[in-house]
Amino acid sequence: MHRPIFGHSFAVLVAPILLSVLAFYFLNKKKASARRNEADADSGAPASMTTPTEANSGGSSSLPTETNNGASGPSPTETNSGASTGNCYEVFLSFRGPDTRHGFADHLYHGLLRVGICAFRDDDELCQGEDIEPTLTAAITNSKILIPIFSESYGTSSWCLDELVEIMERRNNSGQVVLPLFYKVKPSDVGRQAGSFGKLFHEREGRLRERSSQDLANLEKWKQALLQVSKVKGYEVHGSEVELVKLVVQRVLRELKKNFELVISENLVGIEIHVKKVTEFLDNTSQATLFVGINGMGGIGKTTLAKAIYNKLSNQFEYRSFIADIRESWKKGVHQLQKQLIGDILQQDIEICDENEGTNIISSRLKDKKVLVVLDDVDNVNQVKRLTGNHDWFSSRSRIIITTRDERIFKGAQVDYKYDLKEMDSAQSLILFSKHAFLMDSPPKEFGDLTREVVSITGGLPLCLEVFGSLFYGKESTEWRDMIKKLEKIPRKEVQERLRISYEALDDGQKQIFLDIACFFIDTDKRIASYMWEACKFFPKVNIEELRFMSLIKIEDDRWLRMHDHLRDLGRTIVRENYERQPWKHSRLWDSDEALKVLKANKVTIYLLFFS
Template sequence: MASSSSSSSLTGHSKYKVFLSFRGEDTRNGFTSHLAAALHRKQIQFFIDDEELEKGDEISPALFIAVETSDISVIILSKDYASSKWCLNELVNILDCKKMNGKIVIPVFYQVDPSDVRKQRRSFGEAFVHHENNFPDKVQKWRDALTEASNLSGYDSTESRIKKRLQLMKVLIVLDDVHDEFTELKSLARRLQFSGRSRIIITSRDKGVLDKCGVNNMYEVKGLKYNKALELFCRKAFRETNCSHDLLELSEEVVRHADGNPLALEVLANNNGKLMKLISEPNIYNVLKISYDELNLEEKKTFLDIACFFTGEDIDFVRRIRDDPSSLDTFVDKSLITIFYNELQMHDLLQEM
């Protein structure tokens, strides 16, 4: 199994609410990443295997600890899950913990038929043709584990199941922070029928993503006005609409620094009690760096030039003196810069990053 990183450091004393078991190549950048993001938003401690961990036939001691100290294990059974001996060994360990310690195990059948998992058919059967030749002493244990997991109460996310539930319904779907072509969404959308009054709202830092998704209308989300920004910060930081007088001046400074960015305000507010350190909070920059990190090396150099020398300049002037004026359109599409009354502008937080 391969994946991203743990939501907290892994030690012998760690305790997680949820352990995620999945095949990285299948779901790392789709279902699993969205599930992990949802758990993080709900402040649920979860473990997700670090892709830098050494791969091998056996589970590392660190993973044993993570499984044993998690209350719930979510097994995302996808098309190529059984092709990974790492995943299968992990599954055996999860089910052993269920038997010995009463741990909760929840299978998610991600675009696979539960009966194919139970009977090892299709991609699961193909995987075992390979395993029979290479790991004959482990095959039966792996088969038994898949059969047991498939008989547990879980969730079926196959397209047919979604189709039955959503077909002809009037729905509102919000897809937040989409940052790739979202191929799975387009494939699914072609197969589903919604009521004509349904709406799908997609938010993205990259206008190119919205073009590829074939949106009907595109809107630029404006930053919060000062009063609303101050109210949001106070609600998140102090659980009140207004903050006390002694914190008002510092709160106003934070709000001015965030410049209407709701995400920045929430990250700052979540560090209530550390107001003197808020303005240098690194988590904000980690989020804002997402679009920057997607640039190639030359684009990054150009962006740094703009941040240092051209913020506030006339956009036509900047285009004339740049060797690669088309790169400016890339920065606009990725919401790294904005053009307001022909003036090149950049969020203060991005400029300081």
């Protein structure tokens, strides 16, 4: 019997593909209009190098406090220097093309990219017109660190000098970090326009003095900016360029502070002591590679702890990777996770045919890399073997962190240190629950006893404390008592069934969005999925925010949809229940093999509905 799929069930097979394509097209169409072309730079390593010396000029660049939540994650890709808004950049490079474009500036640019720093690379050879175009102004304004690279002919370019004026204004007015590099010129020569730098600058000055008064006004601004920047502590490039690139990259990492921090909840309670205990072992002075295992039941906070440790240690590692939710991701193929690990560390998109090839690449090409790797939610020792192997796969002082619900994995993984994460105590549980239920650290007096009842039911499980706290928020005491009775009927170990109470409290549109995210849209840009939800009249803007407030989903960087694996499993269980062995009766099919079987069995007729 054919079962038509239409209306909301359009999401079953076609929506994720169709909507992703449409969204990708429209989003990129917007970006394309603001781009200007730039030739890709050669990424080869420099051939000859010498030793760097730090410029001893007075002054120092200020260091702003960074609050950017990284990402987890994302492997950077080379970006054209003319991206429309400039707001995705962390570093702005200003240099004179003929002097350094195919040399030092190019090596520095790619050195930054390799560690995941998004850099804007300007080249005055590619620029036209008299004024700094809005693209460059936006890039300077939004970049956290501004790096002018002074070479002999830097002062002959009006474009470079205008950029420098803007750079120094940003330093003086906004506290942005300026890190000047003096390429085969002295800082004092730049400031006083002396030496070979001054000779070329004055030749340019002579020509400008024959022109308008505006040119003379510009000259004064340029000289003032050159004098100011010469007093900022930076680096002189006379020695080994490859060593200096490493030095500058590490300096930038320290200045940024973010260091690609993974997003974690702001309402953490009691995690500091766990981070301290694990990092005390990881900070061991031993030169050996160390494997550390974090064990605990689902929803206990293993992933959050691993993220916090990763954020704390990432400063110390040029090469790092956080591979999330391996238990689920493993189903898509071992080589896909191997590709992610290699891509994160080498910053290269390497095609891998099968898991054996991936294993060989990791064990051979990463041998000389000091890495920080987190394998999150491992449920099979083979996952560790295929991704991080053993202690000699990486350079000395590498750190591998494994989280799992099954501590038996640690023996086969040759873990050096095991940390057993326990439930939160009653005091910590009360604080965490209150943060979500009352938006403060303790309950109002009239809710004190009811709060302690709920907290005791959660068993100190952070996920339940968050979800139930959000569920009870704004409810009257009579509603509290009714929900407490429901919770008490469910055995403490049945975490998923307890979480289901929050799902049942949603309205129909919220339930549909929750199930769609659980089945299709985890780690997806919310804008892509919202096109479908808008068409289905599910009011995504309001309902996504409601799901977030209910702690059933998280939104990272105001964009990416995230969901705890317990909640994901709950959603998929709801979709499958009553028809476990009859997938054609499910409202959603997310497993490609399962969907293919249904189509081959001719159980489903798909109608594509296009909404105007």
